[in-house]
Structure formats: C-alpha cells, structure tokens
Amino acid sequence: MTASERPARPVFVNARSDRVKAIRQMVGRSPRSDFGDRLVAEGPGAVREAADAGAIVDLWITPEADARNPSIASTAATAGGRIHLASPEVLLAMSSAAQGLLAIVRWPLLGLGDLLRQAQTPALLAVFEEIRDPGNAGCVVRAADAAGAGGVVFTAASVDPRSTKAVRASAGSFFHLPVIRAGSTAEIVEALRCAGLRILAADAAGTVALTALREAPGTACAPTAWLFGNEARGLSSEARGAGDAIVRIPIYGSAESLNLAMAATLCLYETAVARAQHGRSQDVWDNGPR
Amino acid sequence: MTASERPARPVFVNARSDRVKAIRQMVGRSPRSDFGDRLVAEGPGAVREAADAGAIVDLWITPEADARNPSIASTAATAGGRIHLASPEVLLAMSSAAQGLLAIVRWPLLGLGDLLRQAQTPALLAVFEEIRDPGNAGCVVRAADAAGAGGVVFTAASVDPRSTKAVRASAGSFFHLPVIRAGSTAEIVEALRCAGLRILAADAAGTVALTALREAPGTACAPTAWLFGNEARGLSSEARGAGDAIVRIPIYGSAESLNLAMAATLCLYETAVARAQHGRSQDVWDNGPR
Numbered sequence: 001m002t003a004s005e006r007p008a009r010p011v012f013v014n015a016r017s018d019r020v021k022a023i024r025q026m027v028g029r030s031p032r033s034d035f036g037d038r039l040v041a042e043g044p045g046a047v048r049e050a051a052d053a054g055a056i057v058d059l060w061i062t063p064e065a066d067a068r069n070p071s072i073a074s075t076a077a078t079a080g081g082r083i084h085l086a087s088p089e090v091l092l093a094m095s096s097a098a099q100g101l102l103a104i105v106r107w108p109l110l111g112l113g114d115l116l117r118q119a120q121t122p123a124l125l126a127v128f129e130e131i132r133d134p135g136n137a138g139c140v141v142r143a144a145d146a147a148g149a150g151g152v153v154f155t156a157a158s159v160d161p162r163s164t165k166a167v168r169a170s171a172g173s174f175f176h177l178p179v180i181r182a183g184s185t186a187e188i189v190e191a192l193r194c195a196g197l198r199i200l201a202a203d204a205a206g207t208v209a210l211t212a213l214r215e216a217p218g219t220a221c222a223p224t225a226w227l228f229g230n231e232a233r234g235l236s237s238e239a240r241g242a243g244d245a246i247v248r249i250p251i252y253g254s255a256e257s258l259n260l261a262m263a264a265t266l267c268l269y270e271t272a273v274a275r276a277q278h279g280r281s282q283d284v285w286d287n288g289p290r
Numbered sequence: 291m292t293a294s295e296r297p298a299r300p301v302f303v304n305a306r307s308d309r310v311k312a313i314r315q316m317v318g319r320s321p322r323s324d325f326g327d328r329l330v331a332e333g334p335g336a337v338r339e340a341a342d343a344g345a346i347v348d349l350w351i352t353p354e355a356d357a358r359n360p361s362i363a364s365t366a367a368t369a370g371g372r373i374h375l376a377s378p379e380v381l382l383a384m385s386s387a388a389q390g391l392l393a394i395v396r397w398p399l400l401g402l403g404d405l406l407r408q409a410q411t412p413a414l415l416a417v418f419e420e421i422r423d424p425g426n427a428g429c430v431v432r433a434a435d436a437a438g439a440g441g442v443v444f445t446a447a448s449v450d451p452r453s454t455k456a457v458r459a460s461a462g463s464f465f466h467l468p469v470i471r472a473g474s475t476a477e478i479v480e481a482l483r484c485a486g487l488r489i490l491a492a493d494a495a496g497t498v499a500l501t502a503l504r505e506a507p508g509t510a511c512a513p514t515a516w517l518f519g520n521e522a523r524g525l526s527s528e529a530r531g532a533g534d535a536i537v538r539i540p541i542y543g544s545a546e547s548l549n550l551a552m553a554a555t556l557c558l559y560e561t562a563v564a565r566a567q568h569g570r571s572q573d574v575w576d577n578g579p580r
Contacts (some may be wrong), residue, residue, distance in 0.1 A: 143552055148542025176544040211563050252438025252562045254466040258555065262433055265552040266559055272542045273501050 011063065012086040015093035023060070023102070027095045031134040031163035037108040039162035042098045044069050049172035050105045056081035058104040062088050065100030072101065097168065107162060107175075112182045112191055115151050121195040122150020124271055125225040126264065129185055129239055131158040132231055138169025139261040140228070145173035147268035148275075153188055153225075154181040189227075189242040197225040201243030202267050203235050204257050208245045210270055221275040226267050231260050301353065302376040305383040313350070313392070317385045321424040321453035327398040329452035332388045334359050339462035340395045344369035348394040352378050355390025362391065387458065397452060397465075402472045402481055405441050411485040412440020414561055415515040416554065419475055419529055421448040422521055428459025429551040430518070435463035437558035438565075443478055443515075444471040479517075479532040487515040491533030492557050493525050494547050498535045500560055511565040516557050521550050 014020070026040050038057070041050040048069065050056050056076040063085060066073055073083050081103075091098045115122070126144040131137050137159050144152045154161060158181055161167075167174050183191070192199055227243060229235030240246055249258060249266055258266070304310070316330050328347070331340040338359065340346050346366040353375060356363055363373050371393075381388045405412075416434040421427050427449050434442045444451060448471055451457075457464050473481070482489055517533060519525030530536055539548060539556055548556070 139549065139552070142545055143548065145543040146539075146541050146545040146548050146552075171546065171549070173543075173545045211567065214563075214567075249436075250563075250566070251436050252566065253435040253463075255432055255436040255463045256461065258433065258436050259429065259461070261552060262429070262436075262555040265548065265555060269556055273504075273540075276540070276542065277501065277504075 009085050012060075012084055012090055015087070015089045020090055020093050023094045023104070026104070027164050029163065031137075031159035031166060033160065033163075035160045035162040037106055039105050039107050039167060040095070040102060040164045041105050041167055042095050042102045042164060043168065044072075044099060044101060045172050046167055046174075047101050047103045048072055049175040050103050051075040051079070051081070053175045054079035055105045055107055055175070056103045057106050058082050058084060059101070060084045060086050060091060060094065060103070061101040062086060062091055064088070065091075069101065076103070095164070109162070109182070110178050110180050112153065112180055112188060115153070115178050115180055116191045116195045121197065121223065123223040123275070124149040124268070125151050125153060125192070125197065126268055127153045127188055127192070127225055127227045128158060128264075129155050129228065129236060130230040131260070134159050134161075134163045134166040135169045136231060136260055137161045137163075138166040138171075138174065140264045141166075141170040141177075141179060142173040143261065143265040143268055145170075145176045147265075147272040149177060149268060151178040151180065154179070155185055155188065156182055185236055185238050185242070189239070192225045196223065198222045199225050199227060199242055199244050200267070201227045201235055201240050201246045202249070202263060203229070203240055203246050204248055206246040206248030208247050210247050210249050210267060213247070213270055213274065221271075221278045224271050226264070226271070228260060228264050228267075299375050302350075302374055302380055305377070305379045310380055310383050313384045313394070316394070317454050319453065321427075321449035321456060323450065323453075325450045325452040327396055329395050329397050329457060330385070330392060330454045331395050331457055332385050332392045332454065333458065334362075334389060334391060335462050336457055336464075337391050337393045338362055339465040340393050341365040341369070341371070343465040345395045345397055345465070346371035346393045347396050348372050348374060349391070350374045350376050350381060350384065350393070351391040352376060352381055354378070355381075359391065366393070385454070399452070399472070400468050400470050402443065402470055402478060405443070405468050405470055406481045406485045411487065411513065413513040413565065414439040414558070415441050415443060415482070415487065416558055417443040417478055417482070417515055417517045418448060418554075419445050419518065419526055420520040421550070424449050424451075424453040424456040425459045426521060426550055427451045427453075428456040428461075428464065430554045431456075431460040431467075431469055432463040433551065433555040433558055435460075435466045437555075437562040439467060439558060441468040441470065444469070445475055445478065446472055475526055475528050475532070479529070482515045486513065488512045489515050489517060489532055489534050490557070491517045491525055491530050491536045492539070492553055493519070493530055493536050494538055496536040496538030498537045500537050500539050500557060503537070503560055503564065511561075511568045514561050516554070516561070518550060518554050518557075
C-alpha cells in the first residue's frame with residue numbers, strides 16, 4: 001500500500017512553511033558543517049537505499065513519486081519513519097534535485113575504533129586524507145563499494161561525507177558500507193598497522209607501478225588499506241612514509257596524472273580483481289592476536 | 291623574458307570594457323553552443339598546454355601570473371599569439387577560475403575521417419555516445435590520454451568538448467590527443483570497422499567480464515575501440531549490437547554501477563596495461579589495404 005492509498009492522508013502544500021525552510025537549509029549546508037546524526041537523502045535512488053537501511057526519520061514524497069516508487073513509503077513506515085505527502089511545489093522548495101522525494105535520515109558516523117576493533121577487520125579499506133570536494137567524497141565511496149571494500153575512512157580534516165552533495169554522488173553506496181570520518185593520518189595509520197593490514201600509499205611519484213601488483217598475486221590479495229591524498233596536494237609525507245609500498249599509476253600518454261576518483265577506482269579495483277582471481281578464503285581478515 | 295619585463299607594456303585595467311564582456315560570454319557559453327574554431331583556456335595548467343600546442347590567439351595575463359609562469363607568454367608570442375597584460379580585476383571579470391591567466395585558443399575539431407583515414411589508425415580509441423555533461427567529457431579525455439589512447443570520438447549529439455568546463459576538467463589533455471565530435475553511432479561504427487579496429491562495447495549487462503580480457507592477452511592487445519554510452523541511459527542498442535564483445539565491469543560490493551568516467555578509466559586502462567605487458571610492436575595500427 002503506498003502512502004497515497006491510505007485513507008485521508010492530507011497533502012502538505014505550504015511551500016513557505018518553517019519546516020520547508022528548515023529542510024532547505026539542511027540541503028544547502030556546507031560540507032564543512034556539523035552534521036550531527038542527521039543527513040538529507042534526495043531522489044529515488046538515495047531515498048530507496050536509506051529506506052532499505054531502515055534509517056528514515058521523515059519521508060517527504062509527492063503522490064506522483066509515491067505511485068512511481070510504491071515500496072519506499074511502506075519500507076520507511078515499517079522502520080518507524082514518518083511519512084508526509086506533499087505537493088511538487090513543496091518538494092521543489094526543499095531541493096531542486098529531489099525529483100519528488102526527500103528523506104531526513106538518522107546516520108551517525110562510526111568511529112575508527114568501531115570499524116577496526118570489531119572481531120573481523122575488512123580485507124580491503126580505502127583511506128582518504130583531507131578530501132575537500134563533497135562530489136569526490138561521494139564518488140570514492142561509490143568506487144570503494146563497487147570494489148567490494150569493507151569500509152571507507154576519511155581523516156577528520158576531510159569534508160563530511162553526509163553532505164547532501166556527497167550522498168548524491170555516492171549513488172546510494174553511502175548506505176552500503178561503513179563510512180568513517182575521524183582521526184589524523186598518524187592515528188589512522190597506527191590503527192591500520194595494529195589491525196595487521198598492509199598499507200599501500202597511492203602517489204604519482206611512487207616507486208612501485210600499480211601493474212606490478214599483478215605479478216605478485218600472493219601479496220596482491222593480502223588484506224590491504226589504500227591511502228589516497230588530498231585532491232590538489234596528494235599524500236602527506238607522513239602518509240607516504242607509512243606505506244608498505246608507494247604505488248604509482250602508470251601513465252601511457254601525455255596526461256600528467258589522473259584525478260582522485262579515477263586513481264582511487266583503478267587502485268581499489270586492482271586489489272579487488274587480485275582477490276577475486278587468486279582466491280580469498282574469506283571476505284574479512286581474521287585479526288586475532290598476533 | 292616575461293611579458294612584464296618588456297619595456298612599456300601597458301596594463302589593461304578596464305574590467306567593464308566590451309572586450310572583457312565578450313570573453314566573459316565565451317567562458318559562460320553553454321556546452322551545446324556552436325564553438326566555431328575558438329575556445330577559452332583558463333588557469334595555468336590549461337593555458338600552458340595551449341601555449342605548448344602553439345594555439346593561443348590572445349593571452350590575457352596579470353603581471354603576477356606572468357612572473358609565476360615565466361615561459362607561457364614567450365611561448366605564446368613565438369607562435370604568433372597576442373599578449374595582453376591586465377589587472378587581476380580584469381581577469382576576475384573574465385572568469386572566476388582564471389587564476390590570473392586566460393587564453394583565446396584556435397582549435398578546430400578534426401572530422402572523423404581525418405582521424406581514421408590517416409595512414410596509421412590509433413591502436414586504442416575511446417568513443418562516447420551522447421555524453422551530456424561537460425565535466426564528464428573533460429574527465430574522459432583525461433582518462434583516454436593517461437591510457438595512451440590515440441584519440442577520443444564523441445557522437446555529434448554529445449556536448450562540445452571545447453566548452454570551458456570540459457577543457458578545464460581535461461587538465462590539459464584536450465590539447466594532447468585528437469578529439470573529434472562528429473557523426474552518428476552508425477557512421478562511427480562503420481568507420482571503425484573499415485579501419486579494422488576491434489570494437490568493445492561497455493555495458494552493465496555485458497556478457498564478458500572486463501577481467502576476462504586479462505586471460506586472453508593475445509586479443510587483449512589487438513587494436514581496439516571502446517564504446518561508452520550516455521551517462522543516464524548507457525549504450526544505445528545500436529552500439530551494443532556493434533560490439534565484437536559487450537563487456538561489463540564486475541561489481542564486487544553492493545553498488546549498482548560505476549559512473550561513466552570511472553567505468554571508462556577502468557576499461558581503457560585494462561587495454562592499455564594489456565598492450566604494455568604483452569608487447570605492442572607499434573603505437574599505432576598499420577591499417578593498410580585489407
């Protein structure tokens with residue numbers, strides 16, 4: 001039963017109300033704001049993922065969008081979300097990218113310890129230092145998800161991956177795997193070491209070519225954390241120093257480099273393919289005492 | 291000698307002049323405009339590449355940017371470009387992304403025949419159907435350049451890769467390899483076939499996994515054209531039908547797909563690495579009579 005089919009559901013039509021203005025402000029927040037434990041998901045893809053994750057607090061949806069996406073409202077309601085039917089004008093006043101539906105989602109970020117101290121540490125992690133562009137943050141979460149990574153870690157100096165733009169760029173992946181924003185490079189590296197992960201630092205001046213990993217399949221599928229640097233400055237010297245290897249992506253033409261999202265996609269996929277081709281007995285790495 | 295060191299060079303200071311307004315309009319043009327044979331390059335990276343390509347008609351540069359990039363003005367002047375020293379206010383009025391320098395560049399796009407009828411056809415080409423976002427167009431040119439492709443072909447229905455945003459997103463790669471926007475999918479496929487190129491169509495529902503190409507190194511380094519579809523709709527059925535193989539990128543996690551620029555990067559690199567690892571006797575494919 002869609003929200004519109006329920007009897008006597010009033011349709012919210014006041015596009016100038018304080019609630020609409022408050023949501024518009026949430027949508028427009030700078031990615032450097034304090035996001036607390038709430039984010040905004042907009043559009044059918046992201047809202048569906050948020051509903052499937054059982055995380056919707058308030059769903060705003062037009063009768064048309066409700067009819068086109070019949071299961072979203074019932075999934076959200078089953079998990080305790082409040083459903084608000086609203087006019088297209090109301091949704092448009094909230095966000096130009098809502099396409100008829102928008103959700104306020106409860107989504108506290110995990111801490112670093114939550115991810116790394118759990119019984120089994122993921123066998124593939126992606127770590128980003130001081131990523132500044134929310135679109136990039138969303139893209140790399142999507143890439144990490146596609147590569148089967150067990151989590152994404154942003155240093156505390158990065159943008160918040162819960163900004164509306166970042167969530168949109170992740171195409172739903174933000175709700176698929178643990179995403180963390182906490183700690184300095186030194187703290188994160190220390191925690192990765194303790195968890196027994198091999199650390200590969202991606203850097204244009206790396207001493208090992210990414211393609212060389214293919215020739216060492218035994219190590220290619222060891223539990224791995226990839227470190228990636230800031231969009232403009234690349235990796236800090238601290239992060240380079242922490243790598244078990246500093247890996248460069250070969251450039252076959254005249255480009256100086258690839259952008260961060262492309263570079264991360266190639267590196268994460270290289271490890272994902274190695275693990276798939278050379279056998280991984282388990283999706284997670286048993287990090288018992290060593 | 292930088293432009294500023296030449297004696298008696300007046301500095302243009304009128305940020306409200308008609309010339310400044312005309313350039314601002316060029317910068318703001320829709321990527322679906324008619325670009326004729328002129329484009330705008332802005333910022334040190336793109337302007338330097340345009341200067342090195344000998345293509346600058348007019349260079350606008352602040353004394354500060356001139357001092358920081360001492361060779362750009364002389365390179366542009368040697369190739370016949372006019373140099374205009376201007377105040378930071380003038381450059382800012384032209385474009386918020388100029389960072390002190392901006393160039394009007396002569397850059398007619400090649401036709402399809404120019405690329406494919408030349409004596410030697412490139413051994414790696416990237417073809418894009420109806421790409422709509424100028425940032426994506428620039429990104430994929432950069433990816434193709436990094437992968438050592440011999441050219442990029444956009445269907446006529448795509449955005450013009452000479453838009454200021456596309457040129458900026460290419461990070462200079464637009465000036466490194468032939469970029470074409472011409473023809474329908476059918477015309478392009480026909481030309482690729484005549485040139486003897488193997489056609490790989492990238493599609494989320496492909497029957498061959500990208501990773502399977504690694505297990506057939508002999509064919510992996512055959513001269514190849516990759517076909518990529520529109521950002522939202524993917525490949526047309528025509529393009530899928532034209533592929534010698536329809537190739538999908540394996541997804542190891544829960545993401546539905548990768549975005550176009552990431553997918554193109556992975557596919558082009560797969561072929562580039564195969565060619566590098568399994569030997570290519572030549573960078574171009576000799577397409578003599580067959």
